[in-house]
């Protein structure tokens with residue numbers, strides 16, 4: 240048997256997280272909404288063993304959504320209700336939810352219309368589902384505003400080119416580059432007019448701000464538990480309107496040619512079951528908190544705006560994307576900090592070093608001219624600490640502060 244040296248194996252024991260929430264202010268955009276609640280942290284330990292949710296899997300309907308102990312089935316119903324949708328399933332990731340929707344709604348060669356700021360996962364999900372993408376453009380620097388009315392033109396374009404409507408339309412509710420919030424109802428109306436399924440990617444919105452899928456006209460709503468629902472990875476949400484259940488959550492029809500084995504109770508695009516342990520339970524344990532926290536979204540946006548106001552006091556520094564901010568994910572452009580980096584012996588890394596020295600992490604090391612941050616879930620005192628750190632660092636570098 241091949242042998243792995245003991246010293247190498249021992250390295251895997253007692254792994255420690257450097258950037259613990261108690262120790263650092265972490266501004267990493269993808270991490271703010273996924274910080275666990277205490278309840279989720281405990282639940283994760285309790286249900287950490289392998290297939291820990293499967294103790295009471297019903298033998299006649301062996302499916303996650305049919306499990307009553309722990310109340311997984313009830314949770315999925317509550318989740319759908321919370322999002323203003325009819326049915327919800329927990330899948331491994333937002334990207335998987337996108338893939339499931341694309342694969343079940345499209346035929347190879349079909350188009351999906353996506354926004355020009357869509358996450359890379361929308362592209363690879365389309366690719367794996369053998370679909371093509373048609374993009375709706377944005378305005379470019381500095382607002383990067385999407386032209387939502389252009390969805391109609393793009394649907395028409397697909398129809399002209401292929402003689403067929405697109406398999407689906409995707410809108411990124413809030414994009415990960417600039418944190419621009421889109422009026423999803425506009426796209427919802429266009430999709431309704433054409434009869435094309437509307438997939439709203441709410442990876443950065445559902446779980447942190449109030450979302451009503453019905454009001455927005457979403458046929459499919461996807462989200463990310465580890466990004467925005469105070470849950471462990473991997474967890475994703477796939478929520479549907481009634482009309483699409485038969486297509487997206489179709490039951491398996493395959494039959495073994497020799498064994499005659501059938502698995503007709505399984506939803507085949509989900510490959511039967513998805514998240515069957517700790518991460519799912521962490522999502523459930525944080526749910527009461529999430530239901531409450533979306534009501535405080537306004538305060539979160541206020542804190543983000545405060546930080547931007549302070550950062551923009553630094554010479555040559557401004558927020559990109561639409562103003563005023565409607566979301567806590569912020570893209571900063573700083574000619575000033577960039578200029579400072581050119582004169583610094585650590586070059587672009589000085590900003591990272593200086594922030595880390597002050598207990599602040601999450602801004603990508605090496606960046607000064609363009610960087611992203613997210614203040615979601617930080618107390619006002621911590622946001623003030625971040626603002627103070629930036630102003631101090633800029634001043635030390637001889638930049639003018641307004």
Ligand SMILES: *Cc1c(COP(=O)(O)O)cnc(C)c1O
Nearest residue numbers: 332333334358360411415442463
């Ligand atoms: C973060 C993000 C994703 C990826 O989420 P996963 O749950 O990790 O798959 C997908 N789409 C958008 C818009 C995102 O911001």
